[in-house]
Amino acid sequence: MPLNIVVLVKPVVDPKAVVRFRPDGTIDRSAAKLVANPYDKYAVEAALQLRERYGGRVVGLSMAPPQAADALREVLAMGVDEFVLLSDPRLAGSDTLATSYALSAGVRMIERKLGKVDLVVCGIESSDSNTGHIGPEVGEWLGIPSVSYVDTVLDVSEGYVVVKRLIEGGYMKLRVRLPAVLSIAGTSYQPRIPTLRDVLASRRKQITVVGVDDIGVDPSLVGLAGSPTRVVRMWRIEIKRKSKIFTDTDVDALVEKFLEELRKDGITLSR
Amino acid sequence: MARTVLVYVEVSDGKIEDHSLELIGKARELATKGGMDVGALVVGHGVRELARELIYRGADEVHVVDDPRLGTYRLLPYTKAVAHVVGATSPEVVLFSATVVGRELAPRVAARLRTGITADCTDVDIGSWTDPLSGRVYENILYQIRPTFGGEIMAAIVTPQHRPQMATVRPGLFPIPQRDETRSGRVVEWSVELDEDSLDSIEVLEVRREMRKVDLKSAKIIVSGGRGAGPKGFELVRELAKLLGGEVGASRAAVDAGWISYDHQVGLTGQTVKPDIYIAVGISGAVQHIVGMKDSKIVIAINKDPEAPIFRVADYGIVGDLFVVLPKLIEKLKQGRLPGGS
Numbered sequence: 001m002p003l004n005i006v007v008l009v010k011p012v013v014d015p016k017a018v019v020r021f022r023p024d025g026t027i028d029r030s031a032a033k034l035v036a037n038p039y040d041k042y043a044v045e046a047a048l049q050l051r052e053r054y055g056g057r058v059v060g061l062s063m064a065p066p067q068a069a070d071a072l073r074e075v076l077a078m079g080v081d082e083f084v085l086l087s088d089p090r091l092a093g094s095d096t097l098a099t100s101y102a103l104s105a106g107v108r109m110i111e112r113k114l115g116k117v118d119l120v121v122c123g124i125e126s127s128d129s130n131t132g133h134i135g136p137e138v139g140e141w142l143g144i145p146s147v148s149y150v151d152t153v154l155d156v157s158e159g160y161v162v163v164k165r166l167i168e169g170g171y172m173k174l175r176v177r178l179p180a181v182l183s184i185a186g187t188s189y190q191p192r193i194p195t196l197r198d199v200l201a202s203r204r205k206q207i208t209v210v211g212v213d214d215i216g217v218d219p220s221l222v223g224l225a226g227s228p229t230r231v232v233r234m235w236r237i238e239i240k241r242k243s244k245i246f247t248d249t250d251v252d253a254l255v256e257k258f259l260e261e262l263r264k265d266g267i268t269l270s271r
Numbered sequence: 272m273a274r275t276v277l278v279y280v281e282v283s284d285g286k287i288e289d290h291s292l293e294l295i296g297k298a299r300e301l302a303t304k305g306g307m308d309v310g311a312l313v314v315g316h317g318v319r320e321l322a323r324e325l326i327y328r329g330a331d332e333v334h335v336v337d338d339p340r341l342g343t344y345r346l347l348p349y350t351k352a353v354a355h356v357v358g359a360t361s362p363e364v365v366l367f368s369a370t371v372v373g374r375e376l377a378p379r380v381a382a383r384l385r386t387g388i389t390a391d392c393t394d395v396d397i398g399s400w401t402d403p404l405s406g407r408v409y410e411n412i413l414y415q416i417r418p419t420f421g422g423e424i425m426a427a428i429v430t431p432q433h434r435p436q437m438a439t440v441r442p443g444l445f446p447i448p449q450r451d452e453t454r455s456g457r458v459v460e461w462s463v464e465l466d467e468d469s470l471d472s473i474e475v476l477e478v479r480r481e482m483r484k485v486d487l488k489s490a491k492i493i494v495s496g497g498r499g500a501g502p503k504g505f506e507l508v509r510e511l512a513k514l515l516g517g518e519v520g521a522s523r524a525a526v527d528a529g530w531i532s533y534d535h536q537v538g539l540t541g542q543t544v545k546p547d548i549y550i551a552v553g554i555s556g557a558v559q560h561i562v563g564m565k566d567s568k569i570v571i572a573i574n575k576d577p578e579a580p581i582f583r584v585a586d587y588g589i590v591g592d593l594f595v596v597l598p599k600l601i602e603k604l605k606q607g608r609l610p611g612g613s
Contacts, residue, residue, distance in 0.1 A: 013420075015580075019420050019424055039558065095387060096378065096388070096390075097381065097382060097385070097386070097387060097388070100382060124558075124559075125390075125558065127558070128419065128420050129419055130390065130391065130418070130419060130558070131378075131389075131390035131391070132374050132375075132378070132390060132391075133378040133381075133388060133390060136346075136375050136376075136378040136379040136382070137378050137379070137381070137382040139379065140350075140378075140379050140382035140383055141382060145346065145347055145472040145473055146346065146375070146379065147346070147375075147473075148371070148374060148375040149371050149375070149540070162476070166371065166523070166540050167371050167372075167478075167480065167540060168370060168371055168480075168540050168541070169480045169481050169533050169540070169541075170478070170479040170480040170481055170533065171478075171479055172475060172477065172478050172479075173475075173476040173477035173478075174473055174474065174475060174476065175473070175474040175476055176472065176473050176474075177471065177472045177473070185559065187523070187524060187557060227387070228385075228386050228387030228430050228432065228433035229387035229388075229389060229415075229428050229429070229430050230400075230402075230428065230429050230430075230431060231426055231427070231428050232400060232414070232426075232427040232428065232429055233426070233427050234419070234424050234425065234426045234427075235424070235425050236424060236425075241570065241583075241584055241585060241586050242586040242587065243582070243583075243585065243586070243588070244586065244587050244588070245577070245582055245585070245587075245588035245589075245590060246587070246588065246589050246590065247577070247590040247591070248591075251591065251595045251596060251599050252599060254589060254591055254596065254599075255589070255596060255599045255600050255603055256603070258587060258589050258600075259600075259603060261587065262587065267548075267569060269492075269515055269548065269604065270492070270514075270515045270516055
């Protein structure tokens, strides 16, 4: 059974970069390099493995400013067939309810083009907002089941998907009706590293940029106006980690340097 | 009808989860500040008799949805039950624990009710807020405080106009309220119409769950091993923990691999810990692990990959092969060269 899979990818500020504030207290994203959310790459890997097993097509879907297209190229190089980038100034300031609404409209648009979408997959959360809301909320807007913390997709057949999902203290095996949204918790799907050939091939793949009017969303339900939540303020956490990282080819010197530093900082390594 | 702070209560093996009791205590605090009542909502099968206990712990009213078809947690029927009671009682605030269930169920309910939700709060408070655009003042609304950008930044978030104001709150941060048998409250039983469509959407084929015996929450020192440790590495992790008088922790990967039991797991699907010293050995630092240990006072990471995300949350990092570093560290500590000692 060939599968049509939509994978949701969020372009995020490179997690390795230092977060900068504007004078008004909002985060300055303009200077920062955007990359694909690392947790979404596990979902991309899961989608690609499902395509290899069952056949079908994997379409990426993102909502971001147009300059985010570069961040999507690395995911196309991994093997995603094409991308739809939802980009419109009216989407700025969307919280998770508004974002999930817009993304669900994006899924419906892809469906009109591709035929029935069987699975929507995404990472468990984003590395910048860390909410994990998008999977369940997209599921709700589409009126289909969703499963968060999916460890492995075990089987797809006869209109159902069987997944192993993590719970406190173990796991659950669930049989879920298709179409469904799966939030992939990572670790089981190590993202593949594209080869140079993959990178070159990805340049020919298409990124279709669409706006609010193209996908038929109600403009009053997106952007700041469509977002119930407001960020009042943001501040840097005061308990900064010391980040004293030691390297040395000589292990004796390495461990000695580390213990010396602990002594200097007055830290006792025992109860 | 009184304005209410409603807590969604999780039940496991017929017992109210500790994190749900913590939330009842927190809700009591919010309710007192904002002139509200505390409500509790419990969904499941055979959960009726838990209502009294929730009142003893601080609830003024307990809403019960008790149905044999709700014996095992399944997202869509549970969404239906929660959204039904919330829709009918119109609470001001609804709080969920930021657990695997809470972080899936709460956003689903929020989207159904078309309201806002904030994830994984480390604190919630009641206060007033002036909208800088309209100048309108909102009194007694919920401040939702949470880390963002991987924990580097804190954000305060409000939901000024939509109701209920919803949040998931991280477990293990607030005290469990004292039991007071003199308290009284109201119990409301609901029967929710569950359609076949949502009941059929998810079938639970198998549940594997280990019970927890080791309590890492009160440990002062934890030495944790991860995927990089392997069974041999765990021998070293145990030896170091013993030497330091600490407990042994582990990442999910190590537990799944069978090198150590689930009791020792730190992270989202394990325990949330905040020891004085946390030593992560061969743990790369997946977000699911980091949420469970990032409130530790001092974090020490030992990993051969200098790019491992664990180093970003570490005070001290040793880049090196744990199979070489740990024996050397143990040897030096045994020589009585404990730092801080004479």
